[in-house]
Amino acid sequence: MPRLRRPPGPPNRLGLGNLRGMMQDQLQYMTEAAKYGPLVDLPILSERYVLVLDPDLIQQSLAQGYAVMQKDRFTHELGRVLGQGLVTSEGALWRTQRKQVARAFIPRRIRTYADSMVAAAHRSLDDWSDGSVIPIHEAMAELTLDIVGRTLFDADVRGTAKEVGDALKVISDFYSDVLESPIKPPPWWPSPRMFRFRKAVRNVDRIVSGIIDDRRQSAEDRGDLLSALLQAQDDEGAAMSDQQLRDECITLFLAGHETTSIALANTLYLLSKHPEIEARVHQEAANLLAGRRATSDDYDRLEYTGRVIKESMRLYPPVYTIGRQLLEDFELGGYTFAKGDTLLFVQWVTHRSAQCFSDPLRFDPNRWLPERAKSMHKYAYFPFGGGPRICIGNHFAMMEAVLVLATLLCDYRFxxxxxxxxxxxxxxxxxxxxxxxxxxxxxxxxxxxxA
Ligand code: HEM
Incomplete structure (x- = not known):
């Protein structure tokens, strides 16, 4: 019989200890909290949070318990911008959308995006020269924005894609500030930041709605994600409404570029610290490509490059925590958690845990060799989440990261x-x-x- 008591957690004097710890250094605080066990009680003000750090328990939640959970409160906050897109929707609506959007992400279709990905990498290379000094996160953000703009809306809207990207940056900066601040301003709050945010949302709406209107006029499949979404139908054969198309496009734009750009920039950082690994990635790419452009077929052959990206996302997961709020009481690890509690699955902690990985802080791409990786728990590593709500863009992102990294390293050392x-x-x-x-x-x- 599960016990109706909470798991252990850090001392939380006056109910403020966890708030202070999380505000000061969230990653460190959660890492240290792991000493309390695989389940850690972490109430913050009136919210009941629980860290779920053990792969078995993560699997039991994300893969088996998903029906009694919904996205956490903060993710729902994103609905102010994303509307009812795939990241924020729930229940029957989410199930219908997932089937519809999945059309745009079937492997055969994803492979057709490889040329756009490689072309974007070459456009970046064309802008650079020997000896240039570049801010690497900004450079990778531009590159992945170029890719998501082209694969989502087709190449002929480059200027527009850039404008959407700029607005999305204001939006994601806004949410980052909101997340860091314990006081959440209401939507009508008349601050300059809120004003910039609302303006950016209006801009994105205007641009994306314009693109959708134009595209509705022509029925042709332009090969991009938007064409796939326009053709998608639900079980009754109904197409997406304009509002849903808008929500899905903005969702894919936002979900699809910042994560991959972080993965690429951090990989280049790690490679700069590990020249012997960098040399191997370069050698693999240079031998395989020998001066020609990479294609979708090269993705499977760039095995070592793939392992490097995987390992980089283990140490620096672009999404470092996933939250789920319980819709009803839920039993996990011998405890019963109450409806309304929020479970946090923290990639940052589990990916770096000595229980899951030997020598966990070492950057060792070969831990992903098939014979070594087969003994790992499936949920010890979950940069793309897990269960039915696993990242729909995971194969897209992996192909993008591998092809872009190989292309860039053929020409330059960073x-x-x-x-x-x-x-x-x-x-x-x-x-x-x-x-x-x-x-x-x-x-x-x-x-x-x-060419
Ligand atoms: C390295 C790159 C990426 C990482 C690390 C990443 C990570 C994640 C994670 C962890 C989730 C699950 C969130 C949760 O369960 O609450 C997720 C969901 C999602 N991602 Fe990604 N993602 C990446 C790239 C992409 C790309 C390229 C796209 C689209 C072009 C994309 C679109 C989405 C969407 C639409 C969802 C929501 C899926 C659903 O709820 O059904 N992501 N992503």
């Missing part, structure tokens, strides 16, 4: 300027607190490349 370390700012995603400056060192003369 050297970290001295005196910098990666400092993290946990917000909606695990961003860098301060961008890192990297110098580009060309690999001999730039190779002539067949």
């Amino acid at each position: 050297e970290l300027l001295p005196g910098q370390t990666l400092e993290l700012q946990p917000a909606v995603t695990l961003r860098a607190a301060k961008d890192l400056q990297m110098r580009l060192v060309a690999r001999g003369s730039k190779p002539a490349r067949a």
Whole structure:
């Protein structure tokens, strides 16, 4: 019989201890809290949070218990911008949408996006030269925005995609600030930040609605995600409404670019610290591509590059925590948690746990060799979440990261300027607190490349 008591957790004097700890250094606080056990009680003000850190318990929740959970309160806050898109919707509406949006992410279709991904990497390369110093997070954000703009809306809307991207940056900065502040301003609050936020939301709405209107006029499949969404039907054969299309497009734009850009920038950072691993990635790409452009077929062949990306997202998961609020009482690990409690699954802690990974802080891409990886628990590593709400863009993101990394490393080595370390700012995603400056060192003369 499960006990009706809470699991242990850090001392929480006057109910403020956890708030203070989480505000001061959230990642460190959650890491230290792991000593209380696989389930950690972490109430903050009037909210009841529980850290779920053990892979078995994560699986029991995300994969088996999902029906009695919904996204946490903060994710629902994102609904102010994302409306009822796939990230924020729930229940029957989410199930219908997931089936519809999945059409745009079937493997055959994702592979057709490879050329756009590689072309975007080449546009970045064309802008750079030997010896240039670039802010790596900003550079990767531009690159992945270019990719998501083209794959979502097709290439001929580059200017518009940039405008949407700028507005989305204001929006995601706004949410990062909101997340960090214990006091949440109401939507009507007349601050300059709220004003910029509302303006950015209006801009995104206007642009995306315009693109959808234009596209409705022509029935052709332009090969992009929007075409797939326009053709999608629910079980009764009904197409998406304009409002739903708008919500899905903005959701994919927002969910699809910042995460991958963080993964790429952090990988380049790690490679700059591990020259022997960097040399292997370069060698794999240079031998395979030998001066030609990468294609979707190369994705499977760039095995070592794939392991490097996986390992980088273990140490620096772009989404570092997932939250679920309980819709009814839920039994887990010998405890019963109450309706309204929020379970937090913390990639940052589980991915770095010595119980799950040997020498957990070591950057070791070969731990992902099939014979070594097969003994790992499926939920010890979950950068894309798990269960039915697993990231719909996970294969897209992996192909993008691998092809882009291989393409960039063929031409340049990325050297970290001295005196910098990666400092993290946990917000909606695990961003860098301060961008890192990297110098580009060309690999001999730039190779002539067949188009
Ligand atoms: C390295 C890159 C990425 C990471 C680490 C990542 C991570 C995640 C995670 C952890 C979730 C689950 C959140 C939860 O359960 O609450 C998620 C959901 C989602 N992601 Fe990603 N993601 C990435 C790239 C992408 C891309 C490229 C797209 C689209 C182009 C995308 C679209 C989505 C959507 C629509 C959902 C919601 C799925 C649903 O609830 O059914 N993501 N992502």
